[in-house]
Amino acid sequence: MSDKEPVKSIITPTRTEYTYTPGPSAQRSLRALARGKLVGEICPSCNQVYYPPSGACARCGVATRDEVEVADKGTVTTYAIVRVPSENIDLELPYCTAHILLDGADIPFFGLIQECEWDAVRIGMRVEAVWKPESEWGLNAENIRYFRPTGEPDVPFEQFKEHL
Amino acid sequence: MPERCAVIGVGQTHHTAKRIDVSQAGLLREAALRALEDAGCQWSDIDAVVIGKAPDMFEGVMMPELFLAEALGCVGKPMFRVHTAGSVGGTTAIVASQLVKSGVHGRVLTVAYEKQSESNAMWALSIKIPFRQAIVAGAGGYFAPLIRGYMQRSKAPEDVGIRVALKDRQNALKNPYAHLKFPDIDFDQVANSPMLWDPIRYLETCPSSDGACALVIADEKHAAKAPKQPAWIQATAMRSEPTQFAGRDTVNPQASRDAADELWKKAEITNPREEIDCCEIYVPFSWFEPMWMESLRFAEEGSGWKMTYEGATALDGDLPVNMSGGVLSSNPIGASGMLRFAEAANQVRGEAGEHQVPGAKRALGHAYGGGSQFFSMWVVAQDPL
Ligand SMILES: [Zn+2]
Numbered sequence: 001m002s003d004k005e006p007v008k009s010i011i012t013p014t015r016t017e018y019t020y021t022p023g024p025s026a027q028r029s030l031r032a033l034a035r036g037k038l039v040g041e042i043c044p045s046c047n048q049v050y051y052p053p054s055g056a057c058a059r060c061g062v063a064t065r066d067e068v069e070v071a072d073k074g075t076v077t078t079y080a081i082v083r084v085p086s087e088n089i090d091l092e093l094p095y096c097t098a099h100i101l102l103d104g105a106d107i108p109f110f111g112l113i114q115e116c117e118w119d120a121v122r123i124g125m126r127v128e129a130v131w132k133p134e135s136e137w138g139l140n141a142e143n144i145r146y147f148r149p150t151g152e153p154d155v156p157f158e159q160f161k162e163h164l
Numbered sequence: 165m166p167e168r169c170a171v172i173g174v175g176q177t178h179h180t181a182k183r184i185d186v187s188q189a190g191l192l193r194e195a196a197l198r199a200l201e202d203a204g205c206q207w208s209d210i211d212a213v214v215i216g217k218a219p220d221m222f223e224g225v226m227m228p229e230l231f232l233a234e235a236l237g238c239v240g241k242p243m244f245r246v247h248t249a250g251s252v253g254g255t256t257a258i259v260a261s262q263l264v265k266s267g268v269h270g271r272v273l274t275v276a277y278e279k280q281s282e283s284n285a286m287w288a289l290s291i292k293i294p295f296r297q298a299i300v301a302g303a304g305g306y307f308a309p310l311i312r313g314y315m316q317r318s319k320a321p322e323d324v325g326i327r328v329a330l331k332d333r334q335n336a337l338k339n340p341y342a343h344l345k346f347p348d349i350d351f352d353q354v355a356n357s358p359m360l361w362d363p364i365r366y367l368e369t370c371p372s373s374d375g376a377c378a379l380v381i382a383d384e385k386h387a388a389k390a391p392k393q394p395a396w397i398q399a400t401a402m403r404s405e406p407t408q409f410a411g412r413d414t415v416n417p418q419a420s421r422d423a424a425d426e427l428w429k430k431a432e433i434t435n436p437r438e439e440i441d442c443c444e445i446y447v448p449f450s451w452f453e454p455m456w457m458e459s460l461r462f463a464e465e466g467s468g469w470k471m472t473y474e475g476a477t478a479l480d481g482d483l484p485v486n487m488s489g490g491v492l493s494s495n496p497i498g499a500s501g502m503l504r505f506a507e508a509a510n511q512v513r514g515e516a517g518e519h520q521v522p523g524a525k526r527a528l529g530h531a532y533g534g535g536s537q538f539f540s541m542w543v544v545a546q547d548p549l
Contacts, residue, residue: 008184009282012224020295030295046411057410059410059412078310078313078316079309080305080361080362080363081359082361082362083359083360086287086301086302086305087286089298089299090298094362097299097301097305099309106410106411110297111299140295141297142297144297161317162413164313164413164414
């Protein structure tokens, strides 16, 4: 044995590559998104509108079927201001992530809020999508860069408290 | 007629940021040996082993149970792996108890662990999903908006989370196994700690820990011969629900309320606040104490924060919560649920040391996981039901 330090651990980076199959509903929705449209799907059982659609209503356990366009405007139902870096996330700190309930949808989705002071973001705030230039649109949610305040009056909490 | 069953042995490691002196197998074995000793058992007394941990990506080792069988003395014996995200430690203990309750086995060893220092859980929880925008920063990024939703609904004072964190961190000072200990912790230190995922502050957040927990669960025949007071498992309940569906109450999930209702019914409890002596619940971010107090029916919806405010959940309150210092003080994720179940068991066994609630006869152990979608809970007591 030498007087060298014992080896206690080694670092072995790993990476994973995979082929992702979005499924028919998400495919249709992504193709619509590439044309600048937000297309959700309706649950035939509870009539709730899902955006982005995953192909099924997890509440009812049935496939969603009919397509419906939802607005690129909505209401912030809750939010966080992120002040800590995270691997895999390439955003300048701090940034605001919000649950946004789009007009015409019945389930909020995670979106970014920008063009707003952090202490001015609030529950009930109305926001609209800011799109990338049309020439850069692809099959990706990042066609919408972020959401910004519309300046419309806030929506009362009572109206969406079931959609946090 | 199902068998009565009880926890007869409890073991855990000293939780810390990095256990570089042991492998995953060594870490598990440390907790298992302590549980066996506590139960007065040898490896040969154990009929089966049930192991649990959080997602494999947390260490980057797929199906680690494949190489852990020999360290856990289960060569030639049945071995099971359980997986329900952050609640897994609780679920694992319940699965072990069911193997005894059903009469299949007489004594089962159950072990849960995480060695977070071997990889990066925040990375594992922030995987880029194709076609979507990568913006949710780990567990804190996911849960912060839900906490804000609770604050809005309940109109709770803004310092409730600070008070919970202060209480849990003070309790941790009495727990020799706790990872985070701040001897001079006070309100201002918590209040002035940096916002990580606003409204969650640094000192309102759980750490990343290496650690393990183990229990020996026995049937009535073996429990009668145990060297210490057994913790009789009076009731268990589990529920799950999807991460996302229209109308889902992410703040107070249906699965949580349903599991609690089933648990109280099975334990023949009609007024949990009166009939439970102390609780050890899964609070990875401080505001989850009032949120779960409501969901578990200890308080009316919108008023769980008053229990914190009035000192009811303090170690000397009428319903002490997280006597051990909780997840806020030690978080080896896969073991975190089992540590809650173990603390509940130790309280009714009179084995909780400096953080013992005097005269605790019946206690709740609770865990949750995923996006507030998996729930596991049990009631343990000095006497069988
Ligand atoms: Zn439906």
